Amino acid sequence: MESIGVLMACPMNSYLEQQLEKRFKLYRFWTVPDKSSFLASHKDSIQAVVGNAGAGADAELIEALPKLEIVASFSVGLDKIDLAKCKEKGIRVTNTPDVLTEDVADLAIGLMLAVLRKLCESDRYVRSGKWKRGDYVLTTKFTGKKVGIIGLGRIGMAIAKRAEAFSCPISYYSRTEKPEIKYKYYPSVVELAAHCDILVVACPLTKETHHIINREVIDAMGPKGVLINIGRGPHVDEPELVSALVERRLGGAGLDVFENEPYVPEELFGLDNVVLLPHVGSGTVETRQAMADLVIGNLEAHFQKKPLLTPVV
């Protein structure tokens, strides 16, 4: 398979790069000085694209690669891939579901605890050397808080299961109600927001869910509401969120994703009621390895004409 050309969209994992290099002819898109001339000269050699949450295969790239057979994403999210175009051209698409579910759910709960109990703020305080005997700051109890989940898929369910162990009542919004689920369903995000203390975004990013957290939802959450985003930056109208936090119309936020990564609105840097993470939802050694193995496994399966491990298209 060493002659099969695989285009890696951006740096994502050195183990994955090594493994791809061993098995295929690997092209690192980010090292190419002129992308369009590279595509023009290599269009007949590239049969696979490996993307991730940051870069995938849009219509333009797909059109530029007539021999493209498969797009394997090093992520579970597919928002950077033009799925309709892939379907149209018979291009297979795979992602990395399940292996990262637990890490993302763990981090969602971690963010809730960090925001409510001001963990990062406390750590900053101790490291500043300012801690004196008798100092204390009241923070917000987490146990028993109402958690509202947008999107009750694998990750949403894993978050619910963990939050339940903290006696948190769970409610959710989803495209359709799930009758077999015992959690309370709300038919709109605004209603969900109005009836929970902590709102978590755990749905895929699509045209419909773009800016699903908007001014109206933020208003419904209120000055004690806390937003947790472990989905995608564009789920949230970021400028609206920033002004709500700065003006204290919203109680707090735990954010792992942003509209224009790695750029994070600097107005947030001075706030003590937000926790800002550099998109680390699946960022553990164990999980990234498992994700890389899935990408390799899917590519090998495809080129050996075996069934794909985790096909989406």
Next chain:
Amino acid sequence: MDSQPFLAKTFPPLLVLRSPSVPPFFFFKSQLQAHFHLLDPLDSSEPTHSFLSRHAPSVLALLCVGATPISSETLSLLPSLKLVVASSAGFDHIDLQECRRRGITVTTAGQAFSEDVADFAVGLLIDVLRRMSAGDRYVRSGSWVTKGEYPLGAKLSGKRIGIVGLGRIGSEVAKRLVAFGCSIAYCSRKEKPLVPYAYHSTVDELAKKSDALILCSSLTKETHHMIDHGVMEALGKEGVIVNVGRGGLVDEKELVKFLVQGQIGGAGLDVYEDEPLVPQELFAMENVVLAPHASVYTPESSTALQELVIGNLKAFFSNEPLLSAAQLE
């Protein structure tokens, strides 16, 4: 209900002992004044020793505010004392042996703090493994832009958790981590029969079989420095220690050495041997999360504590069963 001086004299007298540095969280003066006539040496210009001696005959109950030490010397000035009401999660600052000898009942903070401390412990564990505080610093310093992707953390779900001290707090921690797919084992003075977790009779044994140790036990002569060189070695290079108990449970100098030398995976600490002093070597570490003994500070814990303290005192003065009497062995 304002207590007027006239009525106050008919309330039962309550001796209040508090160090000036104890956070006001533990001393809810107006709520107490609604039910009791407070005798507080800090409100008097008289030296404490003579204040205590003068009031001693009428003092049946004493409120120990926060971690104010109650020594056998203090107790010896109070021959009529029958009850010590503790208002913090731990009571290693109270001479329990002397209380037992004198037949003085001690009441604890019961369940008032358990959930908040357990939440905090889980938060610290996730923070250390997933580098939340370090990641937040990374973003705020602009490093995500200039340096790129943040280094990978370690997975929590499915890890083996060793709980040191399966009391009220330890049990709440266990219950939470089970939902993360973690396996729970514990060590305790005695094995607990109805508990679904694996028991180890020593901390060393527990450490050998754990990826992380969560310290939830009280500080006694026996548990002092129980997390020592041997335990840290047994826990191993990837091991994590979370301490929401007392600083004295850990040989702090040894822990710092292990961390500096990379012989242990990380630590989440809410308590230290000599608060508020924190070993400076820890400030530069990405695998350490530091909190200022803050695990109980929520409005709910404050309310629960007040209700419990006042409830115990009212029960005592009405000759009714106490709400949270400690079993003094």
